[in-house]
Amino acid sequence: MCGIPVGVDHGHVVDVDNRALMCVCRACFMLFTWEEGVGRYRAVPGRYLHDPRRPLASADWRRLGIPVGSAFFLRGESGVTAFYPSPAGATECLLDLRAWAELTEQHPLLKAAMPEVEAVLIRETPGGVECYLVPIDACYRLAGTVRMYWKGFDGGQEAHERIEEFFADVRSRSRPFDPPEG
Numbered sequence: 001m002c003g004i005p006v007g008v009d010h011g012h013v014v015d016v017d018n019r020a021l022m023c024v025c026r027a028c029f030m031l032f033t034w035e036e037g038v039g040r041y042r043a044v045p046g047r048y049l050h051d052p053r054r055p056l057a058s059a060d061w062r063r064l065g066i067p068v069g070s071a072f073f074l075r076g077e078s079g080v081t082a083f084y085p086s087p088a089g090a091t092e093c094l095l096d097l098r099a100w101a102e103l104t105e106q107h108p109l110l111k112a113a114m115p116e117v118e119a120v121l122i123r124e125t126p127g128g129v130e131c132y133l134v135p136i137d138a139c140y141r142l143a144g145t146v147r148m149y150w151k152g153f154d155g156g157q158e159a160h161e162r163i164e165e166f167f168a169d170v171r172s173r174s175r176p177f178d179p180p181e182g
């Protein structure tokens with residue numbers, strides 16, 4: 001952003017107008033962290049959360065009407081949008097907004113994401129539904145993994161291994177969510 005080359009370990013800032021992610025140096029990251037939640041450029045926070053006390057059921061997930069097994073939900077100025085990772089990248093999909101609104105009443109984690117910079121990531125597995133609040137760059141990392149490794153109709157073994165690695169990483173970073181009281 002300022003022209004200083006960034007290292008391997010660097011922060012990201014979202015350009016809200018273009019829904020684009022930019023790699024930034026430490027100083028730029030700090031600058032946009034101070035102006036939390038306002039303005040065109042917003043620093044992507046580093047927190048990963050899950051809510052072990054209020055797990056989602058498979059029936060909850062199916063009510064959202066998402067045609068695939070995993071999706072992420074991003075809150076912007078015009079409401080919530082659902083995307084799923086596909087071989088073509090992050091793809092927008094239709095979301096049952098009423099079902100979403102009802103679900104957020106019982107699952108406060110779903111509305112704890114900061115607009116534009118954090119997302120709720122949900123996937124259904126044979127063992128149940130996983131649900132995380134993650135930085136938006138994690139979702140782009142997942143979408144990039146799927147785009148790079150997915151082959152054929154079912155994705156192939158390597159894609160599935162990479163996706164499992166991704167979720168194992170998210171799981172290990174996640175801390176329990178403490179909803180604000182009241």
Ligand SMILES: [Zn+2]
Binds near residue numbers: 010011
């Ligand atoms: Zn970067």
Ligand SMILES: [Zn+2]
Binds near residue numbers: 028
């Ligand atoms: Zn900079």
